[in-house]
Amino acid sequence: MTNPASTVGDLRVNGERLWASLMELAQIGATDKGGVCRLALSDLDKQGRDLVTRWAREAGMTVTIDKIGNGFLRREGTDPSLPPIMTGSHIDTQPTGGKFDGNYGVLAGIEVVRTLNDRGIRTEAPIEVAFWTNEEGSRFVPVMMGSGVFAKAFTLETAYAATDTAGKTVKGELERIGYIGDEEPGAHPIGGYFETHIEQGPVLEDHGVTIGVVTGVLGIRWYDCVVTGMEAHAGPTPMALRKDALQVATRIMQEVVAIAHRHPPHGRGTVGMVQVHPNSRNVIPGRVKFSIDLRNATDALADAMDADIRAFIDKTRQETNLPITLELVSSYPAQPFHDECVAAVARAAATLGHSNMPVVSGAGHDAVYMARLAPAGMIFIPCKDGISHNEIEDAKPEHITAGCNVLLHAMLERAKVVG
Amino acid sequence: MTNPASTVGDLRVNGERLWASLMELAQIGATDKGGVCRLALSDLDKQGRDLVTRWAREAGMTVTIDKIGNGFLRREGTDPSLPPIMTGSHIDTQPTGGKFDGNYGVLAGIEVVRTLNDRGIRTEAPIEVAFWTNEEGSRFVPVMMGSGVFAKAFTLETAYAATDTAGKTVKGELERIGYIGDEEPGAHPIGGYFETHIEQGPVLEDHGVTIGVVTGVLGIRWYDCVVTGMEAHAGPTPMALRKDALQVATRIMQEVVAIAHRHPPHGRGTVGMVQVHPNSRNVIPGRVKFSIDLRNATDALADAMDADIRAFIDKTRQETNLPITLELVSSYPAQPFHDECVAAVARAAATLGHSNMPVVSGAGHDAVYMARLAPAGMIFIPCKDGISHNEIEDAKPEHITAGCNVLLHAMLERAKVVG
Numbered sequence: 001m002t003n004p005a006s007t008v009g010d011l012r013v014n015g016e017r018l019w020a021s022l023m024e025l026a027q028i029g030a031t032d033k034g035g036v037c038r039l040a041l042s043d044l045d046k047q048g049r050d051l052v053t054r055w056a057r058e059a060g061m062t063v064t065i066d067k068i069g070n071g072f073l074r075r076e077g078t079d080p081s082l083p084p085i086m087t088g089s090h091i092d093t094q095p096t097g098g099k100f101d102g103n104y105g106v107l108a109g110i111e112v113v114r115t116l117n118d119r120g121i122r123t124e125a126p127i128e129v130a131f132w133t134n135e136e137g138s139r140f141v142p143v144m145m146g147s148g149v150f151a152k153a154f155t156l157e158t159a160y161a162a163t164d165t166a167g168k169t170v171k172g173e174l175e176r177i178g179y180i181g182d183e184e185p186g187a188h189p190i191g192g193y194f195e196t197h198i199e200q201g202p203v204l205e206d207h208g209v210t211i212g213v214v215t216g217v218l219g220i221r222w223y224d225c226v227v228t229g230m231e232a233h234a235g236p237t238p239m240a241l242r243k244d245a246l247q248v249a250t251r252i253m254q255e256v257v258a259i260a261h262r263h264p265p266h267g268r269g270t271v272g273m274v275q276v277h278p279n280s281r282n283v284i285p286g287r288v289k290f291s292i293d294l295r296n297a298t299d300a301l302a303d304a305m306d307a308d309i310r311a312f313i314d315k316t317r318q319e320t321n322l323p324i325t326l327e328l329v330s331s332y333p334a335q336p337f338h339d340e341c342v343a344a345v346a347r348a349a350a351t352l353g354h355s356n357m358p359v360v361s362g363a364g365h366d367a368v369y370m371a372r373l374a375p376a377g378m379i380f381i382p383c384k385d386g387i388s389h390n391e392i393e394d395a396k397p398e399h400i401t402a403g404c405n406v407l408l409h410a411m412l413e414r415a416k417v418v419g
Numbered sequence: 420m421t422n423p424a425s426t427v428g429d430l431r432v433n434g435e436r437l438w439a440s441l442m443e444l445a446q447i448g449a450t451d452k453g454g455v456c457r458l459a460l461s462d463l464d465k466q467g468r469d470l471v472t473r474w475a476r477e478a479g480m481t482v483t484i485d486k487i488g489n490g491f492l493r494r495e496g497t498d499p500s501l502p503p504i505m506t507g508s509h510i511d512t513q514p515t516g517g518k519f520d521g522n523y524g525v526l527a528g529i530e531v532v533r534t535l536n537d538r539g540i541r542t543e544a545p546i547e548v549a550f551w552t553n554e555e556g557s558r559f560v561p562v563m564m565g566s567g568v569f570a571k572a573f574t575l576e577t578a579y580a581a582t583d584t585a586g587k588t589v590k591g592e593l594e595r596i597g598y599i600g601d602e603e604p605g606a607h608p609i610g611g612y613f614e615t616h617i618e619q620g621p622v623l624e625d626h627g628v629t630i631g632v633v634t635g636v637l638g639i640r641w642y643d644c645v646v647t648g649m650e651a652h653a654g655p656t657p658m659a660l661r662k663d664a665l666q667v668a669t670r671i672m673q674e675v676v677a678i679a680h681r682h683p684p685h686g687r688g689t690v691g692m693v694q695v696h697p698n699s700r701n702v703i704p705g706r707v708k709f710s711i712d713l714r715n716a717t718d719a720l721a722d723a724m725d726a727d728i729r730a731f732i733d734k735t736r737q738e739t740n741l742p743i744t745l746e747l748v749s750s751y752p753a754q755p756f757h758d759e760c761v762a763a764v765a766r767a768a769a770t771l772g773h774s775n776m777p778v779v780s781g782a783g784h785d786a787v788y789m790a791r792l793a794p795a796g797m798i799f800i801p802c803k804d805g806i807s808h809n810e811i812e813d814a815k816p817e818h819i820t821a822g823c824n825v826l827l828h829a830m831l832e833r834a835k836v837v838g
Contacts, residue, residue, distance in 0.1 A: 201655025218654060222700060232805060234689035234712045235637060235781030236620025239679050241805070246690055247676050250669040257666050260658050270653035271665055272700045276693045281641060281710040283691050291700040293653045362654030386651060386660070 008417050009351070011119060013408055015401030018111040022400070025051060025091065025107065026099035035391025036099055040092035040134035040145075041069070041170065046177035048091045052106060052131060059113050061129070064188075065181030068159055069133040069174045070146040072188060075113045077126040078418050083191035083374075085123070085415040087112065087407060088130030089366060090146075094138050098393025100198045100383065100400075106131045108196045108404040115408060123415035125191050132366045133179075139164045144366055149185045151369035156185060186373075192341060192414045193370040196379045196403045198395050200363055202386030210402050211349040212359035212380030215342055217368045218266060218295040219302040219334030225252060225313070228323040231278060231286025242284055246276055248320050249288035252313060256292050259308045266297040266360050267305060292326075297360050299334050335368045341377030341410070348409035354402050375414075379406050427836050428770065430538065432827055434820030437530040441819070444470060444510070444526065445518035454810025455518055459511035459553035459564075460488070460592035467510045468598055471525060471550060478532050480548070483607075484600030487578055488552040488593045489565040491607060494532045496545040497837050502610035502793075504542070504834040506531065506826060507549030508785060509565070513557050517812025519617045519802065519819075525550045527615045527823040531830060542834035544610050551785045552593075558583045563785055568604045570788035575604060605792075611760060611833040612789040615798045615822045617814050619782055621805030629821050630768040631778035631799030634761055636787045637685060637714040638721040638753030644671060644732070647742040650697060650705025661703055665695055667739050668707035671732060675711050678727045685716040685779050686724060711745075716779050718753050754787045760796030760829070767828035773821050794833075798825050 028047045029038035038044040049071065053063045056073035064072040074084065089105025109129030116127070132150070137143025140162040142154065149159050160171035174180035199205075204212050229245030253271045260269030273291040292309065296302045310326065317324045342358075349356035359380055370376045381403040384394035447466045448457035457463040468490065472482045475492035483491040493503060508524025528548030535546070551569070556562025559581040561573060568578050579590035593599040618624075623631050648664030672690045679688030692710040711728065715721045729745065736743045761777075768775035778799055789795045800822040803813035 199655060200652055201657070202651070202660045203655075203657060206660055220654070232621070233619055233782060233808065234687065234691055235639070235714060235783075236618060236622075237687070237781065237805065238620070238622060238684070239676070239687060241621045241625055244676065244689070246672065246693070250672045253665065253669045254673070257658070257663065265657070268653065268656070268658060270663070270701070270703055272653055272695075272702050272704060273698050274665070274693055274695045276691075279692050281691045282689070282712055284689055285691060293701055295654060362656065363652060364654075386656065389652065 033391040039139040041173035066183040069179040073129040075127040082125040083189035084126035084128040086128040090135030122418040125415040147366035147369040190374040193376040195367040198383035199380040200388040204382040210354040211356035214378035216336035217361040220332040222330040223292040234282040246285040268295040338375035344410040452810040465596035485602040487568040488598040492548040494546040501544040502608035503545035503547035505547040509554030541837040544834040566785035566788040609793040612795040614786040617802035618799040619807040623801040630775035633797035635755035636780040639751040641749040642711040653701040665704040687714040757794035763829040
């Protein structure tokens, strides 16, 4: 055996093995259109967990399951007293999900361990791969359930009590599939956390760049806005006597987008859901309810966008004399990643010769909760047309491999190779 | 008996009798909330028709039913060879309709005849009161079915074949309730036509005026507009890389209203129906379909509005590079009323001392089709808050009486009292 430390720089994962594992896991819940339906805590999720933990044991790892069903696959370090350098993600999918979202992050971690095993490389700190329960939130809410309980964002009891549309509880389903463990969620030190993930957006593809060095996750503000006008017949009601709720609502919808443009480069503003009442061709709308989604890279910027939409609605209320309500329904703080972890990802990408750029994550990930507990960072790779949460979700094998190599070297930098 | 001609100017209808008839007819299909549900060709419609024709016979009128179920209640003139001066409307209602829409126009006609009978007044031309089948179009389309067949806007066969949601046909239901007559629709001369109706809008109430002298009915253009963007996750997709169908659609929705304001005083622009796909809070809309309703007092003005919306959509398509389609789904020409009939209504209102103003009708009425066949006019009275097609539809007894007196004198001017 060669001296591991002297050759670490040349170390590369086995991309074909990783791809083969991704494709094999994707068979569990495979859909006709090439996607995956493997809802959290379903029979298929159990099969996926069984396969992943089998692979982990075959790679010499120990398996610990906590009370919310999170799995920790551990490769011991030379100093077991050190907290592990962890990677992970989730293996549950959306009902019409793809092969890569989440699954890639877990299997990339296993490939890192397989690669270290191949070369007999030992690390001072242990290496762990986590799979977090119910990240998607399709069957049970809240989303990012396992990592959220782990980070004490909400209680185990809250998570246990969540029910699906058939009335089944998280606790009951965890018991049923045999993935309710003994360990208290969170009673598990973490020395550092990395997560590889497809971008789920178009930025890397648009720039022709392989690796996104994720600097943080956008803060999110979700609102419901309701404009109340006066329902009236579109024919006999002159313009001057109308109280057209949609005409007023569309002004606010336009402003949502304008606010995002006024807070670049990461400001985002979306109206995704609109309900018009009574929604009849020849009736002036009497009531319009719509969602507002504002995001930005810091809470200060998200707060500035919040202030802008409130001011605009106040002004519109005064100008139109119509009741307009704005209710904040959810708020997620912005989560910058740790400077050293971000730098480790950038260094690894540069060393490996992969084009890379700093990016933000517009969507939530388990890494957001881990960043509350330990230094954390993320690695993005491009996905085709920026599409995810869709059966046509796709990623190139060379990007899958590249992201995993970046993960390997970033983790080794933190876990320290034994020379 | 006094000489009728010498006292015609003093002639007034019996407002209490008219009101009592309206309230009695409103019992047939009365709803808990004070409205009426008497759908066309239902058992309740039959009961309503039976009551109205009984009242007509009691007033000495003959009853003729045509093949589409229109009823013609005739009081003979001294010169039976003259075409009748006709009034009328409909007695079918919306599912959650009111007591006055349509019903008022028919019963006002019967009250005119009762008043003439009370005073023994004879007219040269016959007086007729029509009730037109299925004006509302709630159960069967097209709307204004009876008057439309009468005016040959569409064929009897088309109307017969129309089905309700249970699959029952107009022809079958006409036979079932016993209101399929022998007379060919349209084979019935008309010397002039007047229709009294609640305004169904807020203009008269807003002006504090009793009588609306209706100068015509707005032309209508109905469109479906579809904007196709790219569905994408609201978080990871930066503003510059979005194809937000709703953001583009709301620009067009704003323009619909702006176009109406640019074509005063009768231009009207309404977006009543909006469908957003996939209509999810954190997904940028990939497709938005919405209705456009443009109206104006002349076809030239409606055409100008049509040109404006097409030009704006062309410009928007070029600016955004997104597919935008605009489909004209219905078009109804503007229908000015006859100068002499309009003048007769204005004169009658003035002679009676009722405040009055010229108004347009934004909604369709049976009078629109009659105006294609004979000199025609309409008389509007205020309705509470401009609301109709609603169980809370309401009108004041003094306005009901005033409108009927105007009808009486306008009809007598055309039918000529025998002195």
